[in-house]
Each structure stands twice: as C-alpha cells, then as structure tokens.
Amino acid sequence: MNMTTAEENYLKAIYHLSDGGKKSVSTNDVAAEMKTKPASVSDMLRKLGDKEVIEYRKYYGVNITEEGKKRALQTIRKHRLWEVFLVDKLQFAWDEVHEVAEELEHIQSPLLIQRLDAYLNYPKFDPHGDPIPDEYGDVRARPRVALNEMEIDQTGQIVAVKDSSAAFLRYLDKVGAYIGARIKVLDKVEFDGSLEILVDQKKTLFMSKDVAANILAIQS
C-alpha cells in the first residue's frame, strides 16, 4: 500500500504529536502542526484511517497504529539520514538542512536509503542529535538531560536542542556551542538559574536558564 507525500507528512506529524504513539492527537493539533485547516485534516484522517495507519474515531482524535508507527519511523529515518548527508558531505550548516531533507525524505527507493546509510557509515544520530531509526524502526535513544538540570562539575556532550528554530540554532552557532560539543558545568547562579559552561575544554560560555533548558546533553 503506497502513500502520497501528503499522507506521509501527516503521518509523521501525528507520530511526533503523539509522542511516538503514546498519546492520542486532536484534529486541531494536527492542523496547527501541518499549517492547514481542521477541515482539511478531517478529510485526511478519514483516508489514513481507511489505510489503517491510524485509528480514527470521529470527534475523538486519532491514535497511530503499529503499522503507522513503522511507516512514520521509516520516513523519519530517511529525513535524518539525508540531514547527515547534507551536513557531513555537502557542508550544509545544521540549521539549513531541514527544508531540503523534507523533500528528500519522500524519494522512494529502499536501495538508495540502504546505500546512503552505508555511505554515511551507519550514523546513529542526525546533526541535531536526534536518533536515526534503523531499517526495522528500532531507535536507540540516549537518556538526555537539559543543561539547566545538570550539576556543577558534571560533564557531558550536547546532543540536541528542544527549540530548533533557525534563530536559536544561529544563536548557538554564534556563541560557539554545537551538537557534539563536550561541555562541563563550571557554575550555576542560584539567583536566576543561569549557567557558566566550559565548551571543549577551552571556551567559557554564559547562558540564561531559558537557553540552558533548550539544550540537551548526555552525561559522561
């Protein structure tokens, strides 16, 4: 059973909004995420329901099915592999890749994705630090913690950001932080929760609690 590009995009949105299938999702939420109108969403949900990738009860929102989850993860896998390609091979900055990957993820060729995966050396995480599902949809997520929740003297590595808006990504770039950077918490100001961070054992960085809460790290 083939899906159109639009259907794939809706399914991916539902997967994300449902937190990987854990919660049910409302028509309005999907409309907001897809930047479209609830009326259009109703139509699409009926179609996705017919294809049994979601379970749809009128007026009560949707739940993604196992089949739907599998398909959403394949799309996510493709998206993230292309992002790695764009950054690692074509020198894109990590805040420039999303739009293009959004198109590339819909190319239909299992062989292409297999080969791309091998060519990129089977990466486990994309340039934003998000995990890349394997061929079977399995994801090995690392336990991640927001920087503001780390304690003084703890060390780790930045692996993702919560708010990946271009503005925030540019800000990070400017101050010298990036996905993959090794960090150490030098100080936490009790008054406002702001932090002093050592980046790559050389650069010292001050950031507000709000910024820190947007940056996710794995602890080492």
Added chain:
Amino acid sequence: MNMTTAEENYLKAIYHLSDGGKKSVSTNDVAAEMKTKPASVSDMLRKLGDKEVIEYRKYYGVNITEEGKKRALQTIRKHRLWEVFLVDKLQFAWDEVHEVAEELEHIQSPLLIQRLDAYLNYPKFDPHGDPIPDEYGDVRARPRVALNEMEIDQTGQIVAVKDSSAAFLRYLDKVGAYIGARIKVLDKVEFDGSLEILVDQKKTLFMSKDVAANILAIQS
C-alpha cells in the same frame, strides 16, 4: 514562476523530442514519450503555453522557447548530477540509476545542486556519457561517433549508448564493455559489418553491426 513535477517532466520530454529545440513536436509524440493520452497532453500544452516555456499553436504542435530550453536544461543538469552521485558515491550500476534520478531531479534547492556539483568535482558527463549542462545551461558536447563508423586500428573511448534500455546496458556489462572503456577497432568484417574490438588493451570482443551502431565513442 514555479513549475510542478509533471510540468518539468513534460518540458524535459519536449526538449528531448525537439532535439534541443531545433524541431517542433507533435501532441502524439509527446503522448507516446510520456506514456499518456493525447487528450492529457493537449491540456498540459495549454498550461505550458500560458507559462511561455513553449509556443503552442493548436493543431500544429509546439516549439520550446528560450526560457523553456533554459528550464529543461536545468532539470537535465540535476538529473545527470544525481546519476553521477549514485554511481560514483553509492555504487549503483549505471543501468540502475535512471528511475531514482527521475525523482531526485525535482528537488528544489539551487544550493543543493551547487554543493553536489562541487562534491562530485564538477563532472562534465554522466555515467551514460551524456554531457551535464552547467549552471547557465551551456553544454560542451564532444563529437561522438558510432563504433560501426570507426575504421580499423582507430582508438577511442566509449562515452554513451544510443539505446539505453536496461536490457542493452546489461548486455554491455556482461560482455565487459562500459562507459569510459578505452577501445581499439581490431577488425571489421566486410560481409556483415560486425567488429572485433579490443577493450582496455586486454579483452577482445566481437559485436554485430547493430550493437556497434548503438555504442558511441570519442576518437583519440
């Protein structure tokens, strides 16, 4: 002015059928090339005419405009660059790349194509030996000759095939010929026009006149 994937495909077909804009093209020819019905083509020609990428006179076929030529060449450029990528980087065989490149060529990102071009080291020819137009649509074609038109003892390099059907490509692969192979005409049988060819200074190959007529080389 943006074009849909379908419009880009029609324009590319018209470009090829018109021999790069030199001849006008009939509705039926386009329908055959696009594997669709003449009625659907009429509709599309009207649309492409409105967008001024072709000049369309009802009942008299179409001529591609300068603007149309430029756009068709951009699509061809993208198609051929992706083919190079698939063969050079992802180990695709040259008879496996067309379908996937047909999808990839519609990705909209000038930056992507610029970077891809640089990454592939500005290739001038695709894996089938066809020239890759530059950013401005300029093509540097090499004078090519069919193998059956070469004389005994002449040397050269295979750069393209006329019939690029998967069957023919597989045949070539099987007998050990490929795009880029250095060749020398050892003998020509007058009776049936069949040839004896030395490939890469080691392998000897016999081929009928019909096969030879399908293989294009540059002479050295």
Added chain:
DNA sequence: ATATTTATTTAGCTATATCTAAATTATTTT
C-alpha cells in the same frame, strides 16, 4: 473536390489535496 483517415482538441468525469462556510458534536460555564 470529396471522402476517408489520422491527429488533435473539447467536454465531462475521477482522484488528490486544499479551502471556506455551514452544520454538527463535545465540552464548559452558568
């Protein structure tokens, strides 16, 4: 010059994916 054949276009239909406006269902407030 007329008739036949071929090529092409038009008209009307289908499917996808969107929209607005109206109708309906569910939820919340009083």
Added chain:
DNA sequence: AAAATAATTTAGATATAGCTAAATAAATAT
C-alpha cells in the same frame, strides 16, 4: 440542565493531472 463556546465534520468550492468519448481540424487518398 440549558446555554454558550470550542472542536470537529460535512458540503460545496478550486486546482492539478489524469482518463474516455465525442467533436473537430488537418492530412491523405480516391
């Protein structure tokens, strides 16, 4: 529990891209 509000669906549009069948124009044959 009724009224008001919010969420959602349905109905009826539009645009793209295809189709078949019928109509029409152009080319060819008699």
